[in-house]
Structure formats: C-alpha cells, structure tokens
Amino acid sequence: MPSYLQKRRHLWYAVLEIPKSLCPRFGRPRYVKSLETDSRTVAERRVMPIVVAWKKEIATARNEPVDDDAAYWRRALRNAKNEKQRQMILEQIDDAAWDIGAINVENIGDAPSSDPEAVRFYFSATGALVPFAEHLDEWLSTSRATAKTQDMQRSDVKRFAAKFAMVQDVTRPEVRRWITELMNDGGLKPKTVQRILSALRGYWRYLQSIGVSGEDHEPFSKLDVARQNQRNEPRSARQPFEPGDAVKLLNAALGRGDNQLTDLIRLGMWTGCRIEELCALKIEQVKDDHFSVGDAKTKAGWRDVPIHRELAQTMARLIEDSKKGYVLSGLTANKYGDRSNAIGKRFGHLKTELGFGTQFVFHSIRKTVVTILENAGVPENVVADIVGHEKTTMTYGLYSGGVSLAVKRDALAKLAY
Numbered sequence: 001m002p003s004y005l006q007k008r009r010h011l012w013y014a015v016l017e018i019p020k021s022l023c024p025r026f027g028r029p030r031y032v033k034s035l036e037t038d039s040r041t042v043a044e045r046r047v048m049p050i051v052v053a054w055k056k057e058i059a060t061a062r063n064e065p066v067d068d069d070a071a072y073w074r075r076a077l078r079n080a081k082n083e084k085q086r087q088m089i090l091e092q093i094d095d096a097a098w099d100i101g102a103i104n105v106e107n108i109g110d111a112p113s114s115d116p117e118a119v120r121f122y123f124s125a126t127g128a129l130v131p132f133a134e135h136l137d138e139w140l141s142t143s144r145a146t147a148k149t150q151d152m153q154r155s156d157v158k159r160f161a162a163k164f165a166m167v168q169d170v171t172r173p174e175v176r177r178w179i180t181e182l183m184n185d186g187g188l189k190p191k192t193v194q195r196i197l198s199a200l201r202g203y204w205r206y207l208q209s210i211g212v213s214g215e216d217h218e219p220f221s222k223l224d225v226a227r228q229n230q231r232n233e234p235r236s237a238r239q240p241f242e243p244g245d246a247v248k249l250l251n252a253a254l255g256r257g258d259n260q261l262t263d264l265i266r267l268g269m270w271t272g273c274r275i276e277e278l279c280a281l282k283i284e285q286v287k288d289d290h291f292s293v294g295d296a297k298t299k300a301g302w303r304d305v306p307i308h309r310e311l312a313q314t315m316a317r318l319i320e321d322s323k324k325g326y327v328l329s330g331l332t333a334n335k336y337g338d339r340s341n342a343i344g345k346r347f348g349h350l351k352t353e354l355g356f357g358t359q360f361v362f363h364s365i366r367k368t369v370v371t372i373l374e375n376a377g378v379p380e381n382v383v384a385d386i387v388g389h390e391k392t393t394m395t396y397g398l399y400s401g402g403v404s405l406a407v408k409r410d411a412l413a414k415l416a417y
Contacts, residue, residue: 004051005043011036012043014050022061048076048092049099069096071134073125090126097122129168130212133161139206148336156199167212172219179223190225197223239359240367243417249365252354260330261346263318267328268362270308270415272369272387275347275362277301279339281327283319290405291315291327293388301388303402306409369415376414382407 006015016031023029031054035043052072073093080086101118123129136157140150163178164170182188182196201220207213241249246269253261267278277293285292290306307315315327323329331339347362366387373383384391385402 010038014047016054049096070124093125129166153199156196170219193225240371241364268365270311272366276340282325283322306412378411382411
C-alpha cells in the first residue's frame with residue numbers, strides 16, 4: 001500500500017508528511033485530504049494527482065525546480081515495478097487528463113477527452129510525447145567534454161528545444177528548414193551551425209540509447225551545411241596580419257603602457273602560439289633555448305618551441321618577474337580556467353581602434369607567422385611541428401616522430417618582421 005494512503009474509519013485519505021523545516025511555513029505537519037471512497041482500488045487511482053500537486057507546492061517552497069505533471073507521470077511509468085502497477089498509473093493518468101478536459105471544455109455536452117490540452121497532457125504523460133530537453137542534464141552528466149564545451153552544448157540543445165518542444169516534433173525536413181533559418185535569418189556561419197548540429201547529434205544518440213527516440217529515426221543525418229562560396233561572399237574568415245601591421249599592433253600596445261598586452265603580442269609574433277597556450281605557459285615549461293607546450297587542443301599541439309633570438313631577453317625578464325609561476329603574470333582565469341579571456345578582449349579593442357575588422361583576431365598573428373615561414377621556404381611539415389598542426393600525410397603524419405629541435409630552431413630563425 002502506498003505510504004500516502006491511510007484508512008480512517010470507513011474512508012480512505014491521502015496523506016503526505018511535510019518536511020519539518022517547512023512546517024512553520026505551511027502551518028501544519030502534513031497534508032490530509034479525504035478521497036471520499038471506501039474502495040482501496042478507487043483510492044489508489046485518486047491519490048496520485050493530489051500527491052503530485054502537494055509535492056509541487058513543497059518544491060516551490062524550497063525554491064527547487066518543479067516538474068510539470070506530465071514529467072512526473074512519465075517518471076512514475078519508468079519506475080513501475082510490474083505491469084499491474086503500470087496499469088494503475090495509466091488509469092491515474094487517464095483520470096488526470098479527464099479532469100483537465102472537464103475544466104477546459106466550453107460547450108455543454110462536449111466530452112473532456114476532446115479538449116486539445118487534455119489530449120496533449122495524456123500523450124506527454126504516457127511518454128508518447130517527450131519534451132526535447134527533458135534528458136539534457138542526464139546526457140551532459142555522462143560527457144567528458146570540458147565545462148566550456150558542455151555550456152555550449154546546453155545552449156545549443158535549448159536553442160533547438162525552443163523550436164521543437166517535443167522529441168516527436170523532430171523530423172529531418174523541419175530540421176533542414178530550421179538550419180536554413182539559422183543561416184539566412186539568424187546570420188550564423190556554417191561553422192557555427194555545424195557545431196550546433198554536432199551537439200544535437202550527440203544528444204539524439206543519447207535519447208536513442210535510453211529508448212526515448214527510435215533507433216531508425218535519424219533526423220540529423222545527411223544535413224551537412226554547405227560552405228559559403230567565398231568568391232561571392234564577403235571575406236569574413238580569419239586573415240593574417242601583414243608583418244608591418246603586427247609591428248603596428250605591438251607599438252600601439254607599448255605606446256599605451258599596456259605591458260601585459262605588449263608582451264603577449266611579442267610572444268605571439270615570435271612563436272606562432274595560440275593565445276591560451278601563451279597565457280597558460282608556466283616558467284617550469286621554459287628551458288634555456290626552448291619551451292614546451294602542454295595541455296594543447298590536439299595531440300600535435302604538445303610540442304617544443306625554440307625561443308627566437310628576438311624573444312630571448314623578453315622571456316628572461318618575464319621569468320625573473322614571474323608571480324605564481326606563470327610567464328605572463330597578473331592574468332585572471334575565467335570560470336573555465338582560461339587565463340586569456342580578459343587580455344584577449346583588450347587585444348580586440350586595440351585592433352578595432354586601429355581599424356582592423358572582424359576577420360582579424362589574435363589568432364591572425366599565428367597566421368602571420370605561418371605565412372612568413374612559408375614565404376621563407378620552410379617546409380610545411382617543419383612549420384606544422386613548430387605551431388602544433390596535424391600533419392595529414394601518411395609518412396609524416398603517421399610514421400614520423402617529428403623534426404628535431406635544431407631543425408625547428410633553424411626554421412624559426414627565418415622569421416623576421
């Protein structure tokens with residue numbers, strides 16, 4: 001017998017204990033309501049909607065998230081111990097749907113089951129309709145992605161759920177139309193849309209694994225986003241700075257007395273490293289003539305980078321003045337642990353004030369280094385080992401252990417502004 005049922009004299013009552021900490025707020029120790037029947041079977045059918053409403057009141061008093069009624073019943077069905085219990089829950093859902101319909105019908109004589117809200121509640125409560133984002137937290141809890149990536153995935157799924165409220169609403173033609181809206185009306189770039197689709201595919205696979213969506217239903221397959229025709233579209237992809245423009249940025253930061261930003265730009269100009277690689281660099285990673293990049297975005301990113309002769313004095317000064325073990329001292333980490341966020345914004349303001357558009361970012365300095373080395377005749381595989389790029393050829397990419405530090409040092413010596 002459910003713990004929230006009590007028989008008093010000849011009638012059954014619904015009873016639910018209120019948490020002690022909330023008793024003063026509710027002015028009583030428990031909820032009690034007559035079910036107006038002496039039949040246990042009828043009482044078991046009537047009690048659940050009442051208990052659901054009480055639990056919602058308790059959750060609200062605790063400032064906890066409140067499930068809608070349909071979500072409660074779906075969970076109850078999943079947790080049913082046997083077929084008899086499942087059938088009883090289905091009967092309770094039917095009663096709840098009937099109550100909704102009885103309130104909503106406008107014309108005397110209309111059946112409550114004809115009410116659209118009652119019908120939608122019934123299908124949602126029985127699992128025939130499932131809110132798209134209902135299992136989002138469960139999916140993310142199984143992910144090994146970084147906190148930053150998980151936050152983006154959460155945002156992407158919720159964006160989709162705002163358009164497709166229920167899992168059963170998702171079809172490939174409608175998803176394709178939605179993608180077109182994102183790109184045409186929303187102005188999103190193909191790369192951003194591909195990222196969103198990647199998150200949605202991962203979440204959909206999870207829904208399939210727990211039986212919420214069918215294994216043969218693949219609404220996110222064969223939806224590759226066509227790349228924009230660069231000859232007909234404005235050039236918005238990241239572009240390298242001209243060597244002279246890199247020097248212009250360096251001098252501008254120096255002239256404004258922003259020593260941190262000046263050192264960051266100088267480090268980028270003579271190493272080709274990513275901004276977070278430089279901001280996360282610790283003095284223990286720096287040797288006499290090179291430094292080691294660890295915890296990079298890819299396996300190829302784990303590498304040794306020679307210290308260019310133009311950078312030697314700066315590196316020595318930064319190490320001597322180091323605080324808390326970082327080469328670039330005084331940077332604050334954001335909630336994801338990245339130290340480049342604030343100084344990256346300062347760089348953005350600087351380059352904008354100097355007239356550089358959105359296609360120029362700090363990463364553009366990395367592109368500048370690669371461009372200079374290419375024009376100096378440095379082989380591509382050597383440049384890849386310096387900046388930490390994957391090598392796609394079978395010989396160099398799969399079999400080679402990488403070029404030596406001496407070879408990289410000779411190549412980087414050709415870097416000049």
